[in-house]
Amino acid sequence: MVLYDLVNRSKTHFSPNSWRVRMALAHKGLDFEVRDVLFGTIKGISPEQKLTIPTIDHDGRLVTDSWAIVQYLDQAFPDTPRLIAPGTDGHVTQFFQYWVQTTVHAGIARLILLDLHNSLEPSDQAYFRASREKQFHKTLEDIQAGREERVDAFRKSLQPLRLAVGSHGFVGGEKPCYADYLAFGGFQWARISSPFKLLAEDDLVHGWFERCLDLYGGMGRRDAAAT
Protein backbone atom coordinates (compact mmCIF):
# COMPACT_ATOMS: atom_id res chain seq x y z
CA MET A 1 0.00 0.00 0.00
CA VAL A 2 1.43 3.31 -1.10
CA LEU A 3 0.08 6.72 -0.08
CA TYR A 4 1.07 9.63 -2.30
CA ASP A 5 1.21 12.70 -0.12
CA LEU A 6 2.20 16.35 -0.43
CA VAL A 7 5.22 17.79 1.38
CA ASN A 8 6.30 21.35 2.03
CA ARG A 9 9.90 22.51 2.05
CA SER A 10 10.46 21.10 5.55
CA LYS A 11 9.36 17.73 4.10
CA THR A 12 6.41 17.64 6.50
CA HIS A 13 3.00 16.44 5.33
CA PHE A 14 0.35 19.14 5.49
CA SER A 15 -2.59 17.93 3.35
CA PRO A 16 -5.73 17.79 5.53
CA ASN A 17 -7.38 15.27 3.26
CA SER A 18 -4.32 13.01 3.38
CA TRP A 19 -4.37 13.06 7.17
CA ARG A 20 -7.90 11.65 7.05
CA VAL A 21 -6.59 8.73 5.04
CA ARG A 22 -3.47 8.23 7.19
CA MET A 23 -5.63 8.01 10.29
CA ALA A 24 -8.04 5.67 8.49
CA LEU A 25 -5.18 3.36 7.48
CA ALA A 26 -3.85 3.34 11.06
CA HIS A 27 -7.37 2.75 12.47
CA LYS A 28 -7.55 -0.34 10.28
CA GLY A 29 -4.05 -1.50 11.22
CA LEU A 30 -2.89 -1.35 7.59
CA ASP A 31 0.79 -0.71 6.85
CA PHE A 32 1.60 1.81 4.19
CA GLU A 33 4.57 3.47 2.56
CA VAL A 34 4.47 7.21 1.84
CA ARG A 35 5.76 8.66 -1.44
CA ASP A 36 6.28 12.39 -1.26
CA VAL A 37 5.10 14.66 -4.06
CA LEU A 38 4.86 18.39 -4.66
CA PHE A 39 1.90 20.16 -6.25
CA GLY A 40 4.11 20.34 -9.34
CA THR A 41 4.81 16.60 -9.49
CA ILE A 42 1.30 15.17 -8.87
CA LYS A 43 0.80 14.72 -12.60
CA GLY A 44 3.88 12.45 -12.68
CA ILE A 45 2.15 9.77 -10.55
CA SER A 46 0.20 8.41 -13.51
CA PRO A 47 0.33 9.45 -17.15
CA GLU A 48 -3.24 8.26 -17.77
CA GLN A 49 -5.36 9.28 -14.77
CA LYS A 50 -6.09 12.76 -13.45
CA LEU A 51 -5.23 12.36 -9.78
CA THR A 52 -5.41 14.55 -6.69
CA ILE A 53 -3.79 14.12 -3.28
CA PRO A 54 -4.41 11.87 -1.46
CA THR A 55 -4.07 8.97 -3.87
CA ILE A 56 -3.33 5.41 -2.83
CA ASP A 57 -1.78 2.63 -4.88
CA HIS A 58 -2.99 -0.76 -3.66
CA ASP A 59 -1.50 -3.63 -5.65
CA GLY A 60 -1.31 -1.46 -8.75
CA ARG A 61 -4.81 0.01 -8.36
CA LEU A 62 -4.84 3.79 -8.01
CA VAL A 63 -7.66 5.27 -5.94
CA THR A 64 -7.97 9.04 -5.50
CA ASP A 65 -10.14 11.32 -3.29
CA SER A 66 -10.24 10.73 0.46
CA TRP A 67 -13.91 9.65 0.63
CA ALA A 68 -13.47 7.19 -2.25
CA ILE A 69 -10.24 5.87 -0.70
CA VAL A 70 -11.85 5.17 2.69
CA GLN A 71 -14.84 3.49 1.02
CA TYR A 72 -12.38 1.41 -1.03
CA LEU A 73 -10.46 0.41 2.13
CA ASP A 74 -13.71 -0.63 3.83
CA GLN A 75 -14.49 -2.89 0.86
CA ALA A 76 -10.98 -4.22 0.20
CA PHE A 77 -10.34 -5.05 3.87
CA PRO A 78 -13.70 -6.25 5.18
CA ASP A 79 -12.12 -7.78 8.30
CA THR A 80 -10.85 -4.39 9.50
CA PRO A 81 -13.04 -1.91 11.46
CA ARG A 82 -15.40 -0.17 9.04
CA LEU A 83 -15.17 3.63 8.88
CA ILE A 84 -18.03 4.68 6.58
CA ALA A 85 -21.22 2.74 7.21
CA PRO A 86 -23.37 1.94 4.18
CA GLY A 87 -26.67 3.81 3.91
CA THR A 88 -27.98 6.38 6.33
CA ASP A 89 -25.20 6.38 8.92
CA GLY A 90 -22.59 6.95 6.22
CA HIS A 91 -24.63 9.88 4.94
CA VAL A 92 -24.59 11.49 8.39
CA THR A 93 -20.79 11.07 8.40
CA GLN A 94 -20.79 12.76 4.99
CA PHE A 95 -22.69 15.68 6.53
CA PHE A 96 -19.89 15.86 9.08
CA GLN A 97 -17.41 16.09 6.20
CA TYR A 98 -19.44 18.99 4.73
CA TRP A 99 -19.34 20.67 8.12
CA VAL A 100 -15.55 20.24 8.27
CA GLN A 101 -15.22 21.61 4.73
CA THR A 102 -17.40 24.69 5.26
CA THR A 103 -16.51 25.51 8.88
CA VAL A 104 -13.15 23.99 9.85
CA HIS A 105 -11.25 24.12 6.53
CA ALA A 106 -12.77 27.36 5.27
CA GLY A 107 -12.28 28.97 8.68
CA ILE A 108 -8.67 27.84 9.05
CA ALA A 109 -7.79 28.87 5.48
CA ARG A 110 -8.68 32.47 6.31
CA LEU A 111 -6.27 32.36 9.27
CA ILE A 112 -3.19 30.64 7.84
CA LEU A 113 -3.18 30.60 4.05
CA LEU A 114 -0.27 33.00 3.63
CA ASP A 115 1.81 31.07 6.19
CA LEU A 116 1.00 27.88 4.35
CA HIS A 117 2.17 29.43 1.07
CA ASN A 118 5.42 30.50 2.70
CA SER A 119 6.01 26.97 4.03
CA LEU A 120 5.86 25.41 0.56
CA GLU A 121 8.76 24.53 -1.71
CA PRO A 122 9.46 27.68 -3.74
CA SER A 123 8.63 25.79 -6.94
CA ASP A 124 5.06 25.18 -5.63
CA GLN A 125 4.40 28.73 -4.44
CA ALA A 126 3.35 30.36 -7.69
CA TYR A 127 0.76 27.67 -8.45
CA PHE A 128 -0.57 27.78 -4.89
CA ARG A 129 -0.87 31.56 -4.83
CA ALA A 130 -2.62 31.74 -8.20
CA SER A 131 -5.13 28.95 -7.50
CA ARG A 132 -6.06 30.17 -3.98
CA GLU A 133 -6.28 33.84 -4.94
CA LYS A 134 -8.62 32.88 -7.77
CA GLN A 135 -10.77 30.85 -5.38
CA PHE A 136 -10.99 33.57 -2.68
CA HIS A 137 -10.93 36.61 -5.04
CA LYS A 138 -8.28 38.17 -2.75
CA THR A 139 -4.53 38.14 -2.32
CA LEU A 140 -3.12 35.68 0.20
CA GLU A 141 -2.02 38.68 2.25
CA ASP A 142 -5.59 40.01 2.35
CA ILE A 143 -7.08 36.59 3.14
CA GLN A 144 -4.94 36.26 6.26
CA ALA A 145 -5.02 39.93 7.34
CA GLY A 146 -6.64 40.76 10.69
CA ARG A 147 -6.59 37.20 11.92
CA GLU A 148 -6.03 38.16 15.56
CA GLU A 149 -9.41 39.92 15.47
CA ARG A 150 -11.11 37.05 13.64
CA VAL A 151 -9.86 34.01 15.52
CA ASP A 152 -12.53 34.30 18.23
CA ALA A 153 -15.31 33.93 15.66
CA PHE A 154 -13.56 30.85 14.30
CA ARG A 155 -13.29 29.37 17.80
CA LYS A 156 -17.00 30.03 18.38
CA SER A 157 -17.89 28.27 15.13
CA LEU A 158 -16.41 25.06 16.58
CA GLN A 159 -19.12 24.87 19.28
CA PRO A 160 -20.81 21.68 17.99
CA LEU A 161 -17.43 19.90 17.90
CA ARG A 162 -16.70 21.24 21.40
CA LEU A 163 -19.99 19.86 22.75
CA ALA A 164 -19.35 16.48 21.08
CA VAL A 165 -15.78 15.96 22.30
CA GLY A 166 -16.63 17.48 25.68
CA SER A 167 -19.27 14.81 26.27
CA HIS A 168 -17.32 11.69 25.39
CA GLY A 169 -13.68 12.46 24.51
CA PHE A 170 -14.05 11.88 20.78
CA VAL A 171 -16.82 12.60 18.27
CA GLY A 172 -17.18 8.82 18.00
CA GLY A 173 -17.59 8.42 21.76
CA GLU A 174 -14.84 6.95 23.92
CA LYS A 175 -12.97 5.92 20.78
CA PRO A 176 -12.36 7.92 17.61
CA CYS A 177 -14.29 7.35 14.40
CA TYR A 178 -13.92 8.66 10.88
CA ALA A 179 -15.62 11.93 11.86
CA ASP A 180 -12.75 12.53 14.30
CA TYR A 181 -10.24 12.00 11.51
CA LEU A 182 -12.16 14.35 9.21
CA ALA A 183 -11.93 17.16 11.77
CA PHE A 184 -8.39 16.21 12.84
CA GLY A 185 -7.14 16.71 9.28
CA GLY A 186 -8.05 20.39 9.37
CA PHE A 187 -6.30 21.13 12.65
CA GLN A 188 -3.24 19.09 11.64
CA TRP A 189 -3.07 21.08 8.39
CA ALA A 190 -2.84 24.24 10.50
CA ARG A 191 -0.36 22.76 13.00
CA ILE A 192 2.07 21.78 10.25
CA SER A 193 1.69 24.91 8.13
CA SER A 194 1.55 27.82 10.55
CA PRO A 195 2.70 28.83 14.05
CA PHE A 196 -0.56 30.76 14.51
CA LYS A 197 -2.31 29.83 17.76
CA LEU A 198 -5.61 28.50 16.50
CA LEU A 199 -7.07 27.22 19.78
CA ALA A 200 -6.81 28.36 23.39
CA GLU A 201 -5.00 25.87 25.64
CA ASP A 202 -8.08 25.41 27.84
CA ASP A 203 -10.42 24.73 24.88
CA LEU A 204 -11.95 21.25 24.93
CA VAL A 205 -11.22 21.12 21.19
CA HIS A 206 -7.52 21.62 21.98
CA GLY A 207 -7.59 18.69 24.41
CA TRP A 208 -9.33 16.52 21.81
CA PHE A 209 -6.74 17.48 19.16
CA GLU A 210 -3.90 16.51 21.52
CA ARG A 211 -5.61 13.14 22.08
CA CYS A 212 -5.82 12.66 18.31
CA LEU A 213 -2.10 13.46 17.98
CA ASP A 214 -1.41 10.72 20.56
CA LEU A 215 -3.30 8.04 18.61
CA TYR A 216 -1.45 5.18 16.92
CA GLY A 217 1.84 5.70 18.72
CA GLY A 218 1.76 9.45 18.24
CA MET A 219 1.64 9.14 14.45
CA GLY A 220 0.44 12.71 14.00
CA ARG A 221 3.35 14.14 16.00
CA ARG A 222 6.00 12.60 13.75
CA ASP A 223 5.49 15.49 11.37
CA ALA A 224 6.77 18.52 13.24
CA ALA A 225 4.64 21.57 14.00
CA ALA A 226 5.51 24.81 12.21
CA THR A 227 7.60 27.23 14.27
Place this chain on the structure above:
Amino acid sequence: MVLYDLVNRSKTHFSPNSWRVRMALAHKGLDFEVRDVLFGTIKGISPEQKLTIPTIDHDGRLVTDSWAIVQYLDQAFPDTPRLIAPGTDGHVTQFFQYWVQTTVHAGIARLILLDLHNSLEPSDQAYFRASREKQFHKTLEDIQAGREERVDAFRKSLQPLRLAVGSHGFVGGEKPCYADYLAFGGFQWARISSPFKLLAEDDLVHGWFERCLDLYGGMGRRDAAAT
Protein backbone atom coordinates in the same frame (compact mmCIF):
# COMPACT_ATOMS: atom_id res chain seq x y z
CA MET B 1 -48.83 6.31 23.40
CA VAL B 2 -49.41 9.89 24.46
CA LEU B 3 -47.26 12.84 23.41
CA TYR B 4 -47.48 15.92 25.61
CA ASP B 5 -46.86 18.92 23.40
CA LEU B 6 -46.91 22.70 23.67
CA VAL B 7 -49.46 24.84 21.85
CA ASN B 8 -49.62 28.55 21.17
CA ARG B 9 -52.82 30.58 21.12
CA SER B 10 -53.72 29.31 17.62
CA LYS B 11 -53.50 25.78 19.11
CA THR B 12 -50.66 24.94 16.72
CA HIS B 13 -47.66 22.95 17.92
CA PHE B 14 -44.42 24.88 17.73
CA SER B 15 -41.89 23.00 19.89
CA PRO B 16 -38.87 22.06 17.71
CA ASN B 17 -37.90 19.21 20.01
CA SER B 18 -41.43 17.80 19.90
CA TRP B 19 -41.37 17.81 16.11
CA ARG B 20 -38.31 15.55 16.23
CA VAL B 21 -40.31 13.08 18.29
CA ARG B 22 -43.46 13.36 16.13
CA MET B 23 -41.41 12.56 13.03
CA ALA B 24 -39.65 9.72 14.86
CA LEU B 25 -43.00 8.20 15.89
CA ALA B 26 -44.30 8.48 12.31
CA HIS B 27 -41.04 7.02 10.91
CA LYS B 28 -41.63 3.99 13.14
CA GLY B 29 -45.31 3.74 12.20
CA LEU B 30 -46.42 4.21 15.83
CA ASP B 31 -49.80 5.76 16.56
CA PHE B 32 -49.94 8.44 19.18
CA GLU B 33 -52.42 10.78 20.79
CA VAL B 34 -51.41 14.39 21.50
CA ARG B 35 -52.27 16.14 24.75
CA ASP B 36 -51.84 19.89 24.54
CA VAL B 37 -50.14 21.83 27.31
CA LEU B 38 -48.97 25.38 27.86
CA PHE B 39 -45.66 26.36 29.45
CA GLY B 40 -47.74 27.12 32.53
CA THR B 41 -49.36 23.68 32.71
CA ILE B 42 -46.32 21.41 32.12
CA LYS B 43 -45.96 20.89 35.85
CA GLY B 44 -49.48 19.45 35.94
CA ILE B 45 -48.48 16.40 33.86
CA SER B 46 -46.93 14.64 36.83
CA PRO B 47 -46.81 15.73 40.46
CA GLU B 48 -43.64 13.68 41.10
CA GLN B 49 -41.36 14.11 38.10
CA LYS B 50 -39.78 17.28 36.73
CA LEU B 51 -40.70 17.08 33.06
CA THR B 52 -39.98 19.11 29.95
CA ILE B 53 -41.66 19.06 26.54
CA PRO B 54 -41.62 16.71 24.75
CA THR B 55 -42.68 14.01 27.19
CA ILE B 56 -44.30 10.74 26.18
CA ASP B 57 -46.48 8.47 28.25
CA HIS B 58 -46.16 4.87 27.06
CA ASP B 59 -48.33 2.48 29.09
CA GLY B 60 -47.96 4.66 32.17
CA ARG B 61 -44.21 5.18 31.79
CA LEU B 62 -43.23 8.85 31.39
CA VAL B 63 -40.12 9.56 29.30
CA THR B 64 -38.89 13.11 28.82
CA ASP B 65 -36.19 14.77 26.59
CA SER B 66 -36.26 14.13 22.83
CA TRP B 67 -32.97 12.17 22.70
CA ALA B 68 -34.02 9.92 25.60
CA ILE B 69 -37.47 9.44 24.05
CA VAL B 70 -36.10 8.33 20.69
CA GLN B 71 -33.62 5.98 22.35
CA TYR B 72 -36.51 4.60 24.41
CA LEU B 73 -38.62 4.07 21.27
CA ASP B 74 -35.73 2.24 19.59
CA GLN B 75 -35.54 -0.12 22.57
CA ALA B 76 -39.26 -0.52 23.25
CA PHE B 77 -40.10 -1.19 19.58
CA PRO B 78 -37.14 -3.22 18.28
CA ASP B 79 -39.06 -4.32 15.19
CA THR B 80 -39.45 -0.72 13.94
CA PRO B 81 -36.72 1.09 11.97
CA ARG B 82 -34.01 2.20 14.39
CA LEU B 83 -33.27 5.95 14.52
CA ILE B 84 -30.24 6.28 16.80
CA ALA B 85 -27.63 3.60 16.19
CA PRO B 86 -25.74 2.31 19.23
CA GLY B 87 -22.08 3.30 19.50
CA THR B 88 -20.17 5.44 17.04
CA ASP B 89 -22.87 6.11 14.46
CA GLY B 90 -25.25 7.34 17.14
CA HIS B 91 -22.55 9.69 18.40
CA VAL B 92 -22.20 11.22 14.93
CA THR B 93 -25.98 11.76 14.93
CA GLN B 94 -25.55 13.43 18.32
CA PHE B 95 -22.97 15.77 16.75
CA PHE B 96 -25.65 16.61 14.20
CA GLN B 97 -27.99 17.49 17.08
CA TYR B 98 -25.31 19.79 18.51
CA TRP B 99 -24.98 21.43 15.10
CA VAL B 100 -28.76 21.96 14.97
CA GLN B 101 -28.75 23.40 18.49
CA THR B 102 -25.85 25.83 17.93
CA THR B 103 -26.52 26.80 14.30
CA VAL B 104 -30.15 26.17 13.35
CA HIS B 105 -31.97 26.79 16.65
CA ALA B 106 -29.67 29.57 17.89
CA GLY B 107 -29.74 31.22 14.46
CA ILE B 108 -33.52 31.02 14.10
CA ALA B 109 -34.11 32.27 17.65
CA ARG B 110 -32.35 35.54 16.78
CA LEU B 111 -34.71 36.00 13.83
CA ILE B 112 -38.13 35.11 15.27
CA LEU B 113 -38.15 35.10 19.06
CA LEU B 114 -40.37 38.18 19.45
CA ASP B 115 -42.85 36.80 16.89
CA LEU B 116 -42.87 33.51 18.79
CA HIS B 117 -43.60 35.35 22.03
CA ASN B 118 -46.50 37.18 20.38
CA SER B 119 -47.95 33.90 19.09
CA LEU B 120 -48.18 32.38 22.58
CA GLU B 121 -51.21 32.28 24.86
CA PRO B 122 -51.14 35.53 26.87
CA SER B 123 -50.79 33.50 30.08
CA ASP B 124 -47.48 32.03 28.78
CA GLN B 125 -45.95 35.29 27.54
CA ALA B 126 -44.53 36.65 30.80
CA TYR B 127 -42.71 33.39 31.59
CA PHE B 128 -41.39 33.14 28.03
CA ARG B 129 -40.14 36.72 27.94
CA ALA B 130 -38.41 36.50 31.32
CA SER B 131 -36.68 33.16 30.63
CA ARG B 132 -35.45 34.07 27.13
CA GLU B 133 -34.35 37.59 28.04
CA LYS B 134 -32.33 36.10 30.89
CA GLN B 135 -30.75 33.58 28.50
CA PHE B 136 -29.86 36.13 25.79
CA HIS B 137 -29.16 39.11 28.14
CA LYS B 138 -31.32 41.25 25.80
CA THR B 139 -34.96 42.17 25.36
CA LEU B 140 -36.93 40.09 22.85
CA GLU B 141 -37.25 43.25 20.76
CA ASP B 142 -33.45 43.66 20.66
CA ILE B 143 -32.87 39.97 19.92
CA GLN B 144 -35.03 40.14 16.80
CA ALA B 145 -34.03 43.66 15.68
CA GLY B 146 -32.25 44.02 12.34
CA ARG B 147 -33.19 40.58 11.13
CA GLU B 148 -33.49 41.62 7.47
CA GLU B 149 -29.78 42.45 7.55
CA ARG B 150 -28.85 39.27 9.43
CA VAL B 151 -30.83 36.63 7.56
CA ASP B 152 -28.17 36.23 4.86
CA ALA B 153 -25.57 35.19 7.42
CA PHE B 154 -28.04 32.66 8.81
CA ARG B 155 -28.67 31.26 5.33
CA LYS B 156 -24.91 30.97 4.75
CA SER B 157 -24.50 29.07 8.01
CA LEU B 158 -26.73 26.32 6.60
CA GLN B 159 -24.17 25.43 3.91
CA PRO B 160 -23.31 21.94 5.23
CA LEU B 161 -27.03 21.06 5.32
CA ARG B 162 -27.42 22.51 1.82
CA LEU B 163 -24.58 20.34 0.49
CA ALA B 164 -26.03 17.25 2.17
CA VAL B 165 -29.62 17.62 0.96
CA GLY B 166 -28.42 18.84 -2.43
CA SER B 167 -26.54 15.59 -2.99
CA HIS B 168 -29.20 13.06 -2.08
CA GLY B 169 -32.51 14.74 -1.21
CA PHE B 170 -32.31 14.11 2.52
CA VAL B 171 -29.45 14.15 5.04
CA GLY B 172 -30.03 10.40 5.34
CA GLY B 173 -29.74 9.87 1.57
CA GLU B 174 -32.78 9.11 -0.56
CA LYS B 175 -34.85 8.61 2.59
CA PRO B 176 -34.93 10.73 5.73
CA CYS B 177 -33.20 9.72 8.95
CA TYR B 178 -33.23 11.12 12.47
CA ALA B 179 -30.77 13.86 11.45
CA ASP B 180 -33.40 15.14 8.99
CA TYR B 181 -35.96 15.27 11.79
CA LEU B 182 -33.52 17.09 14.07
CA ALA B 183 -33.03 19.84 11.48
CA PHE B 184 -36.69 19.79 10.42
CA GLY B 185 -37.78 20.63 13.97
CA GLY B 186 -35.98 23.96 13.84
CA PHE B 187 -37.50 25.08 10.55
CA GLN B 188 -40.95 23.87 11.57
CA TRP B 189 -40.63 25.88 14.81
CA ALA B 190 -40.07 28.97 12.66
CA ARG B 191 -42.84 28.13 10.17
CA ILE B 192 -45.44 27.81 12.94
CA SER B 193 -44.28 30.78 15.01
CA SER B 194 -43.43 33.54 12.56
CA PRO B 195 -44.30 34.77 9.06
CA PHE B 196 -40.66 35.84 8.59
CA LYS B 197 -39.20 34.44 5.35
CA LEU B 198 -36.33 32.35 6.63
CA LEU B 199 -35.25 30.71 3.37
CA ALA B 200 -35.20 31.85 -0.25
CA GLU B 201 -37.57 29.86 -2.49
CA ASP B 202 -34.70 28.63 -4.68
CA ASP B 203 -32.63 27.42 -1.72
CA LEU B 204 -32.00 23.66 -1.73
CA VAL B 205 -32.74 23.75 2.01
CA HIS B 206 -36.20 25.17 1.21
CA GLY B 207 -36.86 22.28 -1.19
CA TRP B 208 -35.72 19.78 1.44
CA PHE B 209 -37.99 21.37 4.08
CA GLU B 210 -40.98 21.12 1.72
CA ARG B 211 -40.16 17.42 1.20
CA CYS B 212 -40.08 16.95 4.97
CA LEU B 213 -43.48 18.65 5.28
CA ASP B 214 -44.83 16.14 2.73
CA LEU B 215 -43.68 13.09 4.72
CA TYR B 216 -46.18 10.80 6.44
CA GLY B 217 -49.23 12.11 4.66
CA GLY B 218 -48.21 15.72 5.07
CA MET B 219 -48.19 15.44 8.86
CA GLY B 220 -46.11 18.60 9.27
CA ARG B 221 -48.59 20.69 7.26
CA ARG B 222 -51.54 19.88 9.51
CA ASP B 223 -50.33 22.57 11.88
CA ALA B 224 -50.81 25.82 9.97
CA ALA B 225 -48.00 28.22 9.18
CA ALA B 226 -48.00 31.60 10.93
CA THR B 227 -49.41 34.43 8.84
